[in-house]
Amino acid sequence: MINKTMNLIDNYYKWLKEKTILTKIKDWIEITTPYIDRHNDYIQIYIKKSKDSFILTDDGYIINDLLLSGIKLDSPKRKELLKITLNGFGVMSNxxxxxxxxxxxMDDFPLKKHNLVHAMLAINDMFYAAPSHVANLFLEDVKSWMDSNDIRYTENINFKGKSGFDRKFDFVIPKSKIFPERLIKVVNDSNKNTTDSLIMDWIDTKEIRTEEPKAFVIINDVNKKIKQNSLDAFTHYGMQTIPWSNKENFKETFAA
Known part of the structure; x- marks a missing residue:
């Protein structure tokens, strides 16, 4: 078994070496690795000799690609996630x-190269591919936007519905002289299961509120199209949808 395992490891190193391509670009060497990013492109890093050491960099590719895709990294939580991930691989950022x-x-080059490549992959996956992270970070974006616009709210509120079950809303804005109570759900992906669940929460809750509230669904439409079936369903049950790209039109509605 040990011999078979060693053969597998040898084959892996052989594959890694054969699939790694070096290209000279002025004072830098471009290293094309066999690892694939979310665009199905090969991960590339760049190396340059500096006296007795080497500098290895991604030339800003990973973070700039996320920014271009609408993934912001400027909130405290996202900065902390980025910092923790980079520290775990011993990678720095500019x-x-x-x-x-x-x-x-010369001694730690293999390890440092390995860590840089895998930090690039981890950051890409963490902020873009993992649904749970994206959903939580989108919720944080909504909260940050509300804070920046002085919108009064209570977050993560449970109401006991007519059925006796607890119904959770991400934000509740209290009644004002102009607007009734506003119950807000935040949705990262408007799939059928999520849509059905939100509608049931709303139906079960509004019947037991002393004064009929208004329901809003803030939906993430960054680099994705909101499903028309979901929009139609929310409208049918009296829930107003707010695409994230259109949020500025609702500042007064929430702030009043």
Whole structure:
């Protein structure tokens, strides 16, 4: 079994070496690795000799690609997640250029190269691919926007519905002289299951409120299209949908 395992490891190293391509670009060497990013492109890093050490960098690719895709990394929670991930791999970041980089010497070069590549993959997956992270970060974006516009709210509120079950709303804005109580749900992906669940929460809750509230659904439409079936369903049950790209039109409705 040990011999078979060693053969597998040898084959892996052989594959890694054969699939790694080096290209000279002025004072830098571009290393094309066999690892694939979310665009199905090969991950590339760049290396340059500096006296007795080496600088390895992604030239800002990973973070700039996320920013171009609408994934912001400027909130405290996202900055902390990024910091924790980078620290775990021993990778540094340049806030001005957004590049990820490490310094290496002849002895630790293999480890530093490995860590940089896998930090790039981990950050890409964490902020873009993982649904749970994206949903939580979108909720944080909504909260940050409400705070910046002085919108009064209570977050993460449970109401006991007519059925006796607890019904959770992400934000509740109290009644004012102009507007009734506003119950807000935040949705990262408007699939059928989510839509049905939100509608049931709303139906079960509004019947036991002393004064009929208004329901709003804030939906993430960054780099995705909101499903028309969901929009129609929310409208049918009296829930007003707010695409995230259209949020500025609702500041007065929430702030009043």
């Amino acid at each position: 806030e001005k250029s957004n590049e990820l980089y490490v310094n290496a010497n």
